Structures are given as C-alpha cells and as structure tokens.
Amino acid sequence: MSRQTDTHLARTLATPEFTERFDARDxxxxxxxxxxxxxxxxLAERLHDTGRIxxxxxxxxxxxxxxxxxxxxxxxxxxxxxxxxxxxxxxLGQPVLLLKGAAYAAAGLRAGRxxxxxxxxxxxxxxxxxxxxxxxxxxxxxxxxxxxYDQRYYREWMHELxxxxxxxxxxxxxxxHTIVPPTSGHIPDAAQLIADARPVALPHCPDxxxxxSPVDMVMHSACHLFFGELQxxxxxxxxxxxxxxxxxxxxxxxxxxxxxxxxxQLEYPVLLTLRFAQRIFGTxxxxxxxxxxxxxxxxxxxxxxxxxxxxxxxxxxHPSSDSPWRRARRQILYARSHWLRMPLHLLIPHLAYKxxxxxxxxxx
Amino acid sequence: MPLHGTASCGPQxxxxxxxxxxxxxxxxxELRQRLRSRNGLRLQLGRFVAGIRSNFDSVAEGLHALYAxxxxxxxxxxxxxxxxxxxxxxxxxxxxxxxxxxEGMQPFKPLPGDQAVAMLEWGLNWVFTNHAQHYxxxxxxxxxxxxxxxxxxxxxxxxxxxxxxxLALRGWRLLSDELAMVGLDDGLLMPLPRPVSLxxxxxxxxxxxxxxxxxxxxxxxxxxxxVAHMRAPxxxxxxxxxxxxxxxxxxxxxxxxHALDIEANGKAxxxxxxxxxxxxxxxxxxxxxEAMDRLVDGCDGYTARYGSLDQIVPALESxxxxxx
Numbered sequence: 238m239s240r241q242t243d244t245h246l247a248r249t250l251a252t253p254e255f256t257e258r259f260d261a262r263d264x265x266x267x268x269x270x271x272x273x274x275x276x277x278x279x280l281a282e283r284l285h286d287t288g289r290i291x292x293x294x295x296x297x298x299x300x301x302x303x304x305x306x307x308x309x310x311x312x313x314x315x316x317x318x319x320x321x322x323x324x325x326x327x328x329l330g331q332p333v334l335l336l337k338g339a340a341y342a343a344a345g346l347r348a349g350r351x352x353x354x355x356x357x358x359x360x361x362x363x364x365x366x367x368x369x370x371x372x373x374x375x376x377x378x379x380x381x382x383x384x385x386y387d388q389r390y391y392r393e394w395m396h397e398l399x400x401x402x403x404x405x406x407x408x409x410x411x412x413x414h415t416i417v418p419p420t421s422g423h424i425p426d427a428a429q430l431i432a433d434a435r436p437v438a439l440p441h442c443p444d445x446x447x448x449x450s451p452v453d454m455v456m457h458s459a460c461h462l463f464f465g466e467l468q469x470x471x472x473x474x475x476x477x478x479x480x481x482x483x484x485x486x487x488x489x490x491x492x493x494x495x496x497x498x499x500x501x502q503l504e505y506p507v508l509l510t511l512r513f514a515q516r517i518f519g520t521x522x523x524x525x526x527x528x529x530x531x532x533x534x535x536x537x538x539x540x541x542x543x544x545x546x547x548x549x550x551x552x553x554x555h556p557s558s559d560s561p562w563r564r565a566r567r568q569i570l571y572a573r574s575h576w577l578r579m580p581l582h583l584l585i586p587h588l589a590y591k592x593x594x595x596x597x598x599x600x601x
Numbered sequence: 602m603p604l605h606g607t608a609s610c611g612p613q614x615x616x617x618x619x620x621x622x623x624x625x626x627x628x629x630x631e632l633r634q635r636l637r638s639r640n641g642l643r644l645q646l647g648r649f650v651a652g653i654r655s656n657f658d659s660v661a662e663g664l665h666a667l668y669a670x671x672x673x674x675x676x677x678x679x680x681x682x683x684x685x686x687x688x689x690x691x692x693x694x695x696x697x698x699x700x701x702x703x704e705g706m707q708p709f710k711p712l713p714g715d716q717a718v719a720m721l722e723w724g725l726n727w728v729f730t731n732h733a734q735h736y737x738x739x740x741x742x743x744x745x746x747x748x749x750x751x752x753x754x755x756x757x758x759x760x761x762x763x764x765x766x767x768l769a770l771r772g773w774r775l776l777s778d779e780l781a782m783v784g785l786d787d788g789l790l791m792p793l794p795r796p797v798s799l800x801x802x803x804x805x806x807x808x809x810x811x812x813x814x815x816x817x818x819x820x821x822x823x824x825x826x827x828v829a830h831m832r833a834p835x836x837x838x839x840x841x842x843x844x845x846x847x848x849x850x851x852x853x854x855x856x857x858x859h860a861l862d863i864e865a866n867g868k869a870x871x872x873x874x875x876x877x878x879x880x881x882x883x884x885x886x887x888x889x890x891e892a893m894d895r896l897v898d899g900c901d902g903y904t905a906r907y908g909s910l911d912q913i914v915p916a917l918e919s920x921x922x923x924x925x
Contacts, residue, residue: 261679262640265652269683269704272732296650296679303734306785310886556705 242266243558246274247551250475251518253289264297266557274471274553277304278351308351315342316439318357318408323442325376326361326369332447333369334360334434336413336457340448341476343437348479352472356400356409362431363414370398370412379404386590394420394583416457417464417503420579425456425501451484452497459498459506463547466574467567470550471517477510478518491523495530508534509547517551546570621645625669633661641683643674647793647841649733651725652680655717656687657699659818663718663830666817667796670835682728686721688714703728716820719828722798726779729793730880736782736791737892738880743776743790744768747923749848750790752781752900754878757825760855760907763803766831767910768917770812775837776845780880785888788895789844794837796830804829806910849921850875850902859908863916871902 245267248255259267271277281301284290293301319339326333334340336358341349361369382388382399391399397413415427434447449457458480462473484490498507511530514520522530534540549566552558575584624644627635635642641654642664655661674680683704688697697714700707701724708727712720730738741754742765751773755761762778769775776790778797783790796817799807804827807814815832850871866874875893876882882889903920907913 261677265680265683272704273706294679296681299735300681300732303732306888307734307884310884310888313886554705559705 243552245557246270246276246280246553247471247517250276250280250283250478253284253287256284256289256293264294266555268297268300270553270555270558273555275353275469276472276475277301278308278353279472279475281305282347282350305351308353311353312342315339315357316442318406319343319439319446320442321376322357322359322373322410323439323445325372326359327443327445328372329361329365329369329445331362331365332431332434332436333445334431334447334449335437336360336416336449337461337476340454341480343439343446344435344448346480347483348476352476356411358397358411358413360413360416360427360431363427366398366412366414370401373401373410373412377403377405378408378410381409386594390587394418394579417460418578420583421464421577422580423460423502425503429501451480451487451490452493455480455484455494455510456498456501456503456507459510460503463506463509464574464577467547467550467570470547471553474510474513474517474551478514478520481510481514481520481522485521491526495526495533504533505537509543512544513547513551546573621672621675623669624664624671624673627673629661629665632665633658636661636664640676640680641685643676643678643680644668645672645674645841646725646795647791649681649729649793650674650678651728652683653721654683654685654687655721657714657717659715660686660717660721663721663818666815667718667830667832669832670838682725682732684721684724684728686717686724688717712823716823716828718818718830719820719823722796722830725795729780729782733782734881734885735785737785737882737885737889737896739781739783739875740779740878740880741781741875742778742797743781743792743845745774745776745790745845746918746921748845749921749923750776750845751849751851751917751921752790752847752896753851753853754781754875755853756878759853760803761853762798762800763806763855764853764910764913766797766799766803766807766814767810767914769797769831769834769837770807770810770814771914771918772812774840774845775833783847783892783896784844785885785892787844788847788892788899790847791844792837792841794833794841796832799829799831801826807831810910847896847900850897850900851917852902852904853913854904854906855908856906857908859906861908861912861916862906863920864904866902866904868897868902871900872897 242263245263249267271280281304284293284301335343338349338352338354339357341352378401380399381402388399391397396415396418397411400409400411402409416425417423430449430453433450433453435450436444437446437448438444439446448454455477458477494507495504498504508530511522511527512534515522515527546566546569549563550570552563579587636653636655641652644651644653685702686699689700698711699714699717699720700711701709701720739754741752742761744751744765753761753765765778775794776792777794780793781790782793804816808816817830819827819829821827852874872893882893905913
C-alpha cells in the first residue's frame with residue numbers, strides 16, 4: 238500500500254478533477270480500486286458527468302467503457318426480470334417494494350446508474366410473503382438453501398426468506414418482509430414503510446412496484462451498510478452519498494431524516510452515514526443536521542473505537558490501498574456484524590452449528 | 602508520463618512494437634528481479650499490458666522459454682491487468698503452493714507449486730474472459746491464412762490445441778489457442794497470441810512435428826493431466842496488433858483411428874455450437890447475439906472428424922484459401 242494512492246478512488250468519485258495530474262501508476266491504482274470495490278461503472282459515470290472522461294487516456298478508458306457496456310446490459314436484464322416478477326406478483330393485490338440496487342435502478346436514481354448487483358431484493362407485507370414466494374415458485378424460481386437448519390434460520394430469525402434462484406436464468410431473489418433482522422432488537426414499523434413507499438412505473442410491467450420514500454431509502458441503505466459486514470463498504474457508502482445528494486433538494490428531507498430514523502429505532506446507522514459520507518466523499522449536509530449528528534454520536538460510549546474500525550472498511554481491498562492492520566480491522570467488523578444481528582443466546586448456538594455440524598455437501 | 606492525447610498508451614493508435622525491448626533481451630537475473638518488483642514484469646500481450654509478479658524461479662524460466670519474443674512494455678505504460686503467482690508464508694519452504702491473484706483478489710484455490718507456470722496461463726485466461734468485455738469471447742483456437750481467419754471451437758479433449766499447434770508450425774498465423782475475441786463493434790478477430798496449451802500425449806506429438814516447436818516446462822498431475830505449452834511463432838507475436846476478418850468456423854473432433862470426414866454445417870447449428878463454447882455470450886445480451894450473428898453469417902461452418910494430423914491438415918489447407 239502507498240499512502241499516496243490509498244484514497245484515489247474515493248477522492249476521484251468526490252472530485253473527478255483530482256485525476257488532473259495522474260500518471261500511469263495513479264490510473265492503475267484508481268482502476269484497480271474500482272474493480273475490487275465494484276465501483277468501475279459508477280466511476281465511469283462520474284467521469285462522464287463532469288466531462289473528465291475526455292481527458293482519460295484511451296488505454297484506461299477502454300476499461301471504463303467496458304464497465305458501462307456491461308452495466309447497460311445488466312440494466313436491460315433487470316428490466317426483463319422485473320417484468321416477469323411483476324406479472325407473477327400482480328395477483329397479491331399489494332405493493333411490492335424494490336430495495337437497494339434494483340430500487341435505485343428502477344427509480345432512475347443516480348446511485349443506480351451503472352451499478353451492478355447480484356440479487357434482486359423485494360419486500361412485501363409479512364402476511365403475504367409466503368404467497369409471494371409461492372407465486373415465484375410457479376414462475377420457475379427455486380430455493381437455494383434446502384437444508385432445514387438454513388430454512389429455519391431465515392424463516393424464524395431473519396428479515397428475509399432464504400434466497401431463491403431461477404432454474405434456467407439463474408436470477409436470485411431475496412424476498413424481505415422488513416429491512417433489518419428482527420433478532421437485532423431493532424423493530425422498524427414495516428407496515429409504515431410500505432404505506433409511505435412511492436410507486437415506480439416500469440416498461441412492460443404491471444404497476445405493482447414501489448420504492449421506499451427518500452428518508453426510508455437512506456435509512457435502509459444505512460442499516461444495510463453499518464449493520465452488515467462492510468465488505469463493500471466504499472460502494473455502499475457511495476450509494477448513500479449519491480442518495481443524500483439527490484434527495485437533498487426535496488422539501489422536508491433533511492428535517493425528517495433524523496427524527497424518522499429515531500422513531501424507527503434506526504438512528505445509529507444514519508448517524509454513521511452522515512459522518513462517513515461527509516468524511517470520505519465530502520457530502521453536502523446542512524450544518525444543523527451535521528452538528529446534531531456529531532452531538533448524538535459523541536454521546537455513545539464506543540464511538541471512537543467503532544469509528545476507527547469502520548474507517549478501515551472504507552479503503553478498497555486493493556494492494557494500493559490495503560494494509561495488514563486495515564485487514565485486521567475488517568475481520569473485527571465481520572464479527573461485529575454477526576453480534577449486531579443476533580443476541581448471544583442465539584448467536585453462539587448458530588455459530589457452533591455452522592462450525593461443527595453444518596455440511597454444505599449434505600445441503601446441496 | 603505523457604498520457605494525455607499521445608500515442609504511447611493508445612490501444613487503437615497502434616503501439617510501436619519494434620523499437621521495444623523484448624523479453625529475450627533480459628538477462629535471467631534481471632527477469633527474476635522484475636518479477637519480484639512492485640510493478641512486476643510488464644509484458645505486452647496483444648493490445649494489453651499484463652503486469653506479472655512472481656517469486657517462483659520456475660515462472661521466470663517458463664516466461665523465458667515461452668514469451669521470449671514478446672515486447673516488454675515501458676514503465677510509463679498503463680498496465681491493464683496486474684497478476685501475480687506466488688508462494689507465501691511458511692508454505693514457501695514445505696510443499697510450496699502457487700497462489701494466483703488479480704488486483705489482490707484470489708479467484709481460485711492454490712495449486713501445487715510445480716504448476717506455477719500453468720497457473721499463470723490459466724489465470725491470464727480467466728482475467729481476459731472476465732474483464733475484456735468489448736469482445737464476444739469464445740473458447741476456440743484462432744489462426745489466420747491468406748488474411749482470413751479460422752475459428753476452431755471445441756470442448757477440451759477434442760484435439761483443438763494439437764491441431765492449432767500443427768497449423769501454427771506450418772506457417773499459419775496464430776491469433777490464440779484458447780480465446781477467440783470477436784470485436785463487438787467491428788466483428789473482427791482480435792489477436793491475443795499466447796503459448797499453445799498441450800496436454801498428455803499431444804505434448805510428444807507436437808514435439809515431433811517439423812517447424813522447430815519450442816516446448817516450455819512440463820507440469821505433471823494437474824487437473825488436466827500432464828500439461829506443457831508451445832511457444833507462439835515469432836511472426837504471430839510480431840503481428841499481434843493486426844485484427845483478422847473471420848471466414849471459417851470448424852468444430853474439430855479427433856478420434857484415434859477415425860477416417861477423415863468433413864461436413865458442412867448449417868448456420869443455426871454453427872450458431873448454437875458457438876454459443877455453448879462461449880464464455881460471455883449470456884452476459885452480453887442483445888449485443889452478444891448480434892456479434893454472434895454477424896460472425897456466423899460471414900463464415901462457412903464445418904465439423905471435421907479425423908484420426909490423424911496427416912488427414913486434417915491438408916484438408917484444411919485446401920478449404921481455407923482466399924479463393925474458396
């Protein structure tokens with residue numbers, strides 16, 4: 238790792254003019270960091286938006302253009318899948334929420350432009366979730382986790398059903414009934430999230446799809462990042478930076494954000510979002526909100542330690558930005574994510590099962 | 602580094618190849634030292650620059666044997682694909698393992714240390730098929746004769762590489778032994794000449810062919826059996842920036858003792874066979890379909906069953922001529 242290159246990606250995404258004096262080693266660090274962080278498409282978009290793409294050397298631009306090409310095809314296939322899913326779930330007579338990557342893309346948000354994702358995340362009310370699953374089974378999706386322990390893990394403890402995969406096309410769907418695992422002790426009002434969701438219109442698709450309201454979308458994205466394993470920390474934080482930036486002019490957005498998060502018991506990840514988005518990408522946050530956030534974070538007992546750990550996950554896992562100490566801190570964060578997801582009386586038996594009994598070969 | 606708007610790093614603006622240093626000019630000690638350096642040995646492979654790092658002396662020897670004629674890129678050039686094959690930790694001393702990394706990521710499990718050279722080749726194939734997404738990439742050998750391209754697609758074990766080596770030794774230009782890279786915008790075959798991968802009996806068959814084949818180090822007991830590579834002919838390496846119009850598509854099927862039997866294929870059959878041999882066809886969506894359609898439309902397709910090189914080589918030389 239070199240101290241001179243370790244923030245190349247974050248700084249370029251924040252301010253593309255940063256690339257002005259880049260030499261070949263700088264471009265290599267930038268492209269490598271974007272490849273390992275799943276941010277190559279977003280980087281290309283950012284360079285296009287600001288006109289900097291014209292000054293990118295052709296050999297480098299080749300890789301950015303390839304990322305844009307793949308992302309455009311990825312988007313086409315997402316729209317095809319959503320048309321099929323929309324048909325399948327129309328009979329529920331209830332809104333189907335798109336979450337994360339699929340939501341950003343479907344709603345035409347900047348965060349979704351040329352962003353790749355592996356799964357399509359959907360959310361429906363808990364009382365219809367099994368009907369939704371059945372409808373998808375009838376259209377060719379199949380469970381991937383056949384092991385009865387895994388089935389119970391998801392169905393009893395998690396906020397989503399076990400992932401299902403389409404038997405010919407391979408598309409994976411995660412079907413959620415809320416946005417955080419109930420075992421984490423945070424219980425947001427899922428019915429309220431669904432009631433406040435906004436419809437999105439998609440080509441060749443029945444009008445069933447919705448996305449979370451701006452405040453809720455930021456809240457969910459923040460939970461996903463800071464309650465998760467932070468393996469794609471920089472990518473997820475960039476999503477949040479784009480969301481905050483785009484929602485900022487919406488009337489009432491900033492005044493509603495922290496009170497709503499507090500009411501839904503999800504204030505902490507939103508506070509971390511404000512801090513890290515501002516630190517890493519220089520996100521423009523109204524001073525009143527930013528200082529309120531700083532004050533509330535400072536009141537938490539483990540603030541400095543968590544901050545130090547999370548900071549490590551905001552560097553790409555690339556030789557130009559990684560170090561043994563940063564890797565060690567990532568490992569601790571990985572353990573932390575499990576601790577946050579379940580209380581110890583559930584977590585210890587779960588980890589013991591995974592370590593000693595569970596056999597993937599048998600599950601398949 | 603004069604990156605902006607100059608020719609030094611332009612892929613379309615053809616890179617000057619001739620005045621460059623070639624790998625054969627590097628003394629063995631310097632080659633080993635470059636492989637161990639931070640930036641690695643920067644090797645020009647077709648239109649790409651690979652930055653290769655390794656702490657295996659066998660990789661230095663393998664590169665020296667197989668890539669002698671390749672230009673070494675200048676340090677001012679952008680490296681497209683940084684790769685690494687190394688042993689690490691205490692395993693370096695006890696039954697060393699070869700670990701492949703691309704951009705620090707480790708896409709495969711380690712292999713025994715004596716397969717380091719083969720792992721570098723397989724790793725590079727993986728990198729190209731997963732990252733060079735301006736091309737429809739088909740698992741096929743590609744050669745040029747009279748300015749037109751022959752694409753030979755087949756599953757492993759069909760004799761494709763042996764036949765490819767035999768044709769290359771008879772003066773056909775080698776574009777690739779493994780990867781047909783069809784330009785999505787121009788439909789042309791992009792050369793990526795690299796060593797020809799030979800398995801088991803085909804190593805000895807190729808060794809005995811006329812044309813002075815150079816065979817690199819042999820790796821035993823790999824997942825594919827015994828593996829060695831034949832150096833790509835120098836003329837092919839020197840022409841590595843010249844794309845080729847595809848003209849013939851062949852599905853070779855070697856079977857010991859079989860008489861020669863060549864039949865023409867319909868377009869639909871050729872299309873579907875190529876799809877099943879493609880690495881990134883589904884990922885490219887409509888664009889992939891259009892590129893495949895253009896490829897198949899402009900080519901004659903054949904299936905050839907044969908029992909020896911003596912049968913198939915003359916047959917191909919009569920089919921693959923510009924007048925045909």
